[in-house]
Amino acid sequence: MIRVGVITISDRGYRGEREDTSGEVIQEMVRRMGAEVEFSTVVPDEQERIKEVLIQGADKMGLDLIVTTGGTGVSPRDVTPEATREVIEREIPGFAEAMRIMGVKKTPHAMISRAVCGVRGRTLIVNLPGSPKAVQEGLEVILTAIPHTIAKIQGDPRECGE
Amino acid sequence: MIRVGVITISDRGYRGEREDTSGEVIQEMVRRMGAEVEFSTVVPDEQERIKEVLIQGADKMGLDLIVTTGGTGVSPRDVTPEATREVIEREIPGFAEAMRIMGVKKTPHAMISRAVCGVRGRTLIVNLPGSPKAVQEGLEVILTAIPHTIAKIQGDPRECGE
Amino acid sequence: MIRVGVITISDRGYRGEREDTSGEVIQEMVRRMGAEVEFSTVVPDEQERIKEVLIQGADKMGLDLIVTTGGTGVSPRDVTPEATREVIEREIPGFAEAMRIMGVKKTPHAMISRAVCGVRGRTLIVNLPGSPKAVQEGLEVILTAIPHTIAKIQGDPRECGE
Numbered sequence: 001m002i003r004v005g006v007i008t009i010s011d012r013g014y015r016g017e018r019e020d021t022s023g024e025v026i027q028e029m030v031r032r033m034g035a036e037v038e039f040s041t042v043v044p045d046e047q048e049r050i051k052e053v054l055i056q057g058a059d060k061m062g063l064d065l066i067v068t069t070g071g072t073g074v075s076p077r078d079v080t081p082e083a084t085r086e087v088i089e090r091e092i093p094g095f096a097e098a099m100r101i102m103g104v105k106k107t108p109h110a111m112i113s114r115a116v117c118g119v120r121g122r123t124l125i126v127n128l129p130g131s132p133k134a135v136q137e138g139l140e141v142i143l144t145a146i147p148h149t150i151a152k153i154q155g156d157p158r159e160c161g162e
Numbered sequence: 163m164i165r166v167g168v169i170t171i172s173d174r175g176y177r178g179e180r181e182d183t184s185g186e187v188i189q190e191m192v193r194r195m196g197a198e199v200e201f202s203t204v205v206p207d208e209q210e211r212i213k214e215v216l217i218q219g220a221d222k223m224g225l226d227l228i229v230t231t232g233g234t235g236v237s238p239r240d241v242t243p244e245a246t247r248e249v250i251e252r253e254i255p256g257f258a259e260a261m262r263i264m265g266v267k268k269t270p271h272a273m274i275s276r277a278v279c280g281v282r283g284r285t286l287i288v289n290l291p292g293s294p295k296a297v298q299e300g301l302e303v304i305l306t307a308i309p310h311t312i313a314k315i316q317g318d319p320r321e322c323g324e
Numbered sequence: 325m326i327r328v329g330v331i332t333i334s335d336r337g338y339r340g341e342r343e344d345t346s347g348e349v350i351q352e353m354v355r356r357m358g359a360e361v362e363f364s365t366v367v368p369d370e371q372e373r374i375k376e377v378l379i380q381g382a383d384k385m386g387l388d389l390i391v392t393t394g395g396t397g398v399s400p401r402d403v404t405p406e407a408t409r410e411v412i413e414r415e416i417p418g419f420a421e422a423m424r425i426m427g428v429k430k431t432p433h434a435m436i437s438r439a440v441c442g443v444r445g446r447t448l449i450v451n452l453p454g455s456p457k458a459v460q461e462g463l464e465v466i467l468t469a470i471p472h473t474i475a476k477i478q479g480d481p482r483e484c485g486e
Contacts, residue, residue, distance in 0.1 A: 074254060074281055074314045082252075090406075092398060094424045094435035100256045101263060101425060108307040111256035112314070119398055145432040152398045152436070236416060236443055236476045244414075262418045263425060270469040273418035274476070 002035035002064045002150060005057040007043060007050070009070040009080050010130065014044040021132045022069040029139050030067065033146070038063065045071050050083035058087070058123035064150050066123060067139070070130035072115045080127055081114040088118030088125055092149070095126060099138040106137065117142075122154045164197035164226045164312060167219040169205060169212070171232035171242050172292065176206040183294045184231040191301050192229065195308070200225060207233050212245035220249070220285035226312045228285060229301070232292035234277045242289055243276040250280030250287055254311070257288060261300040268299065279304075284316045326359035326388045326474060329381040331367060331374070333394040333404050334454065338368040345456045346393040353463050354391070357470070362387065369395050374407035382411070382447035388474045390447060391463070394454035396439040404451055405438040412442030412449055416473070419450060423462040430461065441466075446478045 006026045012018040020042055027037045039057060043049045050071070057066045071080030085091070095117035103110025113134070115127035126142065128135045168188045174180040182204055189199045201219060205211045212233070219228045233242030247253070257279035265272025275296070277289035288304065290297045330350045336342040344366055351361045363381060367373045374395070381390045395404030409415070419441035427434025437458070439451035450466065452459045 074252065074311060076315075076317055090398065090438065092436060092438060093420075094428070094437060096255075097259060097421060097424060098428055098432075098435045100259060104256070104260055108260075108304070109310055111260045111304065111307055112254060112311050113256060114252065114254060142432070142435065145435055148433055149398060149436055153400075155400055236414065236473060238477075238479055258417075259421060262421060266418070266422055270422075270466070271472055273422045273466065273469055274416060274473055275418060276414065276416060 002030075002147065003038050004030045004035045005039040005061065005063045005066040006037060007041055007053055007057070007066060007068045009043055009045055009050055009068055011044045011077060013042045013070070022128070022130060022135045025132050025135045026067050026069060026128070026139060029136070029143065030065070033143055035065065045077040045079055047079040047083045050080060051087055054083065054087045054120070054125060058120040058125070063123050064154075065146065066125045067128060068126070069128045069135050072113045072127050072129050074112055074114070078114070081116045084116040084118065084125055084127055088116070088120050091116060091118040095142050095145070099141050102141045103134065103137060110134070119153050124150050124153055164192075164309065165200045166192045166197045167201035167223065167225045167228040168199060169203055169215055169219070169228060169230045171205055171207055171212055171230055173206045173239060175204045175232070184290070184292060184297045187294050187297050188229050188231060188290070188301060191298065191305065192227070195305055197227065207239040207241055209241040209245045212242060213249055216245065216249045216282070216287060220282040220287070225285050226316075227308065228287045229290060230288070231290045231297050234275045234289050234291050236274055236276070240276070243278045246278040246280065246287060246289055250278070250282050253278060253280040257304050257307070261303050264303045265296065265299060272296070281315050286312050286315055326354075326471065327362050328354045328359045329363040329385065329387045329390040330361060331365055331377055331381070331390060331392045333367055333369055333374055333392055335368045335401060337366045337394070346452070346454060346459045349456050349459050350391050350393060350452070350463060353460070353467065354389070357467055359389065369401040369403055371403040371407045374404060375411055378407065378411045378444070378449060382444040382449070387447050388478075389470065390449045391452060392450070393452045393459050396437045396451050396453050398436055398438070402438070405440045408440040408442065408449055408451055412440070412444050415440060415442040419466050419469075423465050426465045427458065427461060434458070443477050448474050448477055
């Protein structure tokens with residue numbers, strides 16, 4: 001079973017000024033695909049804090065998938081992509097690309113997301129934007145590719161297309 | 163009001179061997195969206211010159227938006243993406259991506275553009291290709307996202323989606 | 325005439341455990357566009373070996389185009405994008421982007437490809453995924469843009485759009 005961590009990145013959420021609806025949307029969606037949410041937390045928009053919790057989820061907990069929500073935009077406090085890029089070993093540009101392209105069909109604002117997706121060790125890390133709607137639409141786009149991607153990251157030797 | 167700089171990057175334009183139609187198309191389009199063109203110039207395809215004028219527009223003039231045209235291809239003299247990447251602090255990949263994807267629907271040559279978009283301080287910097295047609299089609303794709311992006315860059319604290 | 329090298333990157337292919345169908349598909353397709361295949365080889369998924377053969381094709385043989393197949397995924401042995409990025413001087417993101425976007429319309433797995441395309445000297449280098457189907461579909465997307473791109477890389481001074 002795919003073991004998942006969900007990280008909500010939001011100054012307001014961390015201070016308790018905003019409900020974590022986006023984190024809940026992610027939990028629901030990954031459970032529906034048969035995965036298990038082992039860990040969920042809210043951290044402020046601080047690069048070092050984000051890095052720490054990503055590393056903890058990947059290296060200490062050995063999660064298969066970490067999904068973040070928030071901090072992917074262009075506001076001065078948005079540093080999720082920077083934190084993510086610092087901890088991943090390989091980027092998978094097509095995930096963020098696909099989410100933006102599908103998003104732009106609904107709203108041009110989707111092109112602002114600087115979300116980064118990539119691999120650290122055996123863990124797939126995926127950034128999603130902050131709004132519950134963007135989370136749902138974005139995750140929808142990549143969900144069916146996730147189990148195969150994790151299997152490959154963790155060394156499934158079958159040929160693609162087999 | 164959004165204050166804009168327009169930079170045409172072209173050896174031929176700089177030598178007066180080519181009319182700056184693309185620069186004029188940009189000026190017209192950003193004015194139509196209610197922005198003010200404060201600055202426009204033509205520079206040759208030289209990385210240091212491009213960097214200088216980008217930095218001047220961003221740091222000294224404090225422009226909200228700088229739009230460049232030209233030098234985004236793969237010819238030996240095309241160095242606009244390199245110059246831009248050196249001056250921006252954060253890249254916004256979705257802007258160039260969206261322009262290419264829409265462009266490719268019209269001509270496969272659109273996929274050659276190496277245009278870079280990103281942020282320096284409070285300034286949004288956008289590369290467009292050199293041809294007037296590519297400029298119009300590209301700018302059309304991102305135009306509606308620009309005011310919101312600039313507001314966010316400059317610290318508008320409202321949640322996206324509010 | 326466009327002079328092409330084809331490199332199949334596959335541990336299994338190198339050990340003779342798998343037929344090089346993907347390499348053959350590439351050879352057929354580039355010949356049909358009027359290009360000449362001067363060189364084709366199979367190398368294992370080893371970064372240094374891939375780099376060597378790319379450099380040989382570009383610098384020693386002066387090929388116009390090198391197409392690779394395989395090693396673009398997220399398996400631990402997939403290192404083609406890393407090897408390619410190390411040898412290119414300029415990336416052309418729109419090529420890989422366009423292939424992924426068209427691919428995703430057929431299968432969500434297409435978004436996993438980390439293929440890199442770019443320029444080394446006068447040589448265009450293009451990564452394709454490993455499966456014959458992905459190779460055909462991907463190459464189809466970029467084929468019509470290739471002659472123009474090579475002409476530009478090698479210094480054709482005509483304006484784009486002329």
